[in-house]
Amino acid sequence: MSVEPPSSGRPTGPPSGPLSGPSQPPSGPPSPPPGGSGGTPSQPPRTPWWKSAPRLAVLAAAIVAAVVLAVVLSRSGDGSGSGGELFAQSADKTGPDPFTESTAKDSSAPPATLSASPATGSASANVVRRVDGAAAGLYGGTRNVSSCDVEKQIKALGADPAKNRAFASVEGIAPSRVPAYLRSLTPVQLRLDTRVTNHGYRNGAATTYQAVLQTGTAVLVDGRGVPRVRCACGNPLTLPTALTSTPKLRGDSWPSYRSSNMITVTPAPRTIDVFVLYDVDHGGWIARHRGDTGHHDRRTHPPAKPSPSVSASTATPPSTPSSSSACASSPGADDGSTPCPQTSTAPSTAVPSTEPPSSEPVTSPPDTVPPESPESSAASPAL
Numbered sequence: 338m339s340v341e342p343p344s345s346g347r348p349t350g351p352p353s354g355p356l357s358g359p360s361q362p363p364s365g366p367p368s369p370p371p372g373g374s375g376g377t378p379s380q381p382p383r384t385p386w387w388k389s390a391p392r393l394a395v396l397a398a399a400i401v402a403a404v405v406l407a408v409v410l411s412r413s414g415d416g417s418g419s420g421g422e423l424f425a426q427s428a429d430k431t432g433p434d435p436f437t438e439s440t441a442k443d444s445s446a447p448p449a450t451l452s453a454s455p456a457t458g459s460a461s462a463n464v465v466r467r468v469d470g471a472a473a474g475l476y477g478g479t480r481n482v483s484s485c486d487v488e489k490q491i492k493a494l495g496a497d498p499a500k501n502r503a504f505a506s507v508e509g510i511a512p513s514r515v516p517a518y519l520r521s522l523t524p525v526q527l528r529l530d531t532r533v534t535n536h537g538y539r540n541g542a543a544t545t546y547q548a549v550l551q552t553g554t555a556v557l558v559d560g561r562g563v564p565r566v567r568c569a570c571g572n573p574l575t576l577p578t579a580l581t582s583t584p585k586l587r588g589d590s591w592p593s594y595r596s597s598n599m600i601t602v603t604p605a606p607r608t609i610d611v612f613v614l615y616d617v618d619h620g621g622w623i624a625r626h627r628g629d630t631g632h633h634d635r636r637t638h639p640p641a642k643p644s645p646s647v648s649a650s651t652a653t654p655p656s657t658p659s660s661s662s663a664c665a666s667s668p669g670a671d672d673g674s675t676p677c678p679q680t681s682t683a684p685s686t687a688v689p690s691t692e693p694p695s696s697e698p699v700t701s702p703p704d705t706v707p708p709e710s711p712e713s714s715a716a717s718p719a720l
Contacts, residue, residue: 423580424535424546425588428527428553430569432588434537434544436500437493437571441555443484443526465532465596470562471605473613474643476525480616480623483630484555485524485568491516493571503543507536507573508565521628522557522565523612530599532577533564547578549599551591553617560627561604562612577601613640 426432431439468475478484494501494515505512527550535548550556550567556574557566564574612625624637 421584422547423532423584423586424548425586425590425594426535426548426550426554426567426569427589427591428551428555428569430589432535432537432548432567432570432572434539435570435572436504436538437490439569440486440490440493440571441484441568442486443479443482443555466600467603468529468600469605470558470602471607471609472562473640474615474622475528475562475602476558476612477528477615477617478525478623478625478631478634479618480621480634480636481631483524483632484526485557485566485630487519487522487524487557487630490566490568490571491519499541500538503538503541504571504573507543507575519557519566522559523625523627524568524630525556525558525612525614525625526617527552527554527556527564528615528617530594531564532599532601533567534575534577535567536573536575537570538572543573547580547584548588551589552593558612560608562609563602563604576604613637615643 424432429441494504498512501515502512505515508515508518510518530552531550531554533548533550535546537544537546550564555568556564557568559565563576566572567574609627612627614623614625616623622637622639623634625631625634
């Protein structure tokens, strides 16, 4: 048999070498692996941003900052700071975010006028006058009639522990002390539009907003003559925050509103034993003991210089009692004689200064009150 290859020259079996590629190793350095360079091992895959602790910390800090900024802007928008909004609240309306239903029994009083003087008359219209809480005639009322139902207020708060706690937190007392605290206050009526910080109730907590209360509003005042409760809504009140610029006025409107007649009440230097009130129904003067609800009211002489002065259409001209006028030595006498009101602050004829202080002015809004409800405002009044 012949062993010579076929004449065609084609191979008849598998090749003797490798299936592909050169038979010798390539010269030069090896090629780098995919994903790396220069022989350096490839990097691990990148961690998603939401799994990165530093980035999560930065994101959390940004969220906290945004929340804090929103709270600050909200508080400034509700009038609790030096700017923002001022809510006008008429005497007979409950208003936004009430603590309780109305406990007001008498909320009507004719507006009074502040006596003019060269000093106060030349003051800026944006400066609110300050009046001492012990000023005779600052508040009004009706003889033997309480402007507020104190016991109803106590019952309403006692029926809702959360509201009772919120109320107590604003007034700075223990919740268990609320009934005694309310009974220590004196029911009166405002005789001038008065600036206060009002505290509503919303979502289980007290809110804060700046307000101006209309003349005739029934309030409870403390022993220094400062309004502490607005009876039409049961809201606790505190001293107003000074406004360095004219705020945006919202809420109710009334014809007698004048920014020049708006006041703030400053605490009397000492506790007031007897409040000298103007009788808004009979045009006389009454003496009401601190904490009394009007059951022991007695007629008294008009103060020589009431503050504020009584408007001519509603009051008798003030006069100084003559030396021959007799008055009862005991305020509780029932013999028809006129008692001599006694206070621990000053005689009833004393007139506290109503001139605006040279520093820390409290500015008032313009005279025009737009008929916009506080509830329509996006800012919390707390509102």
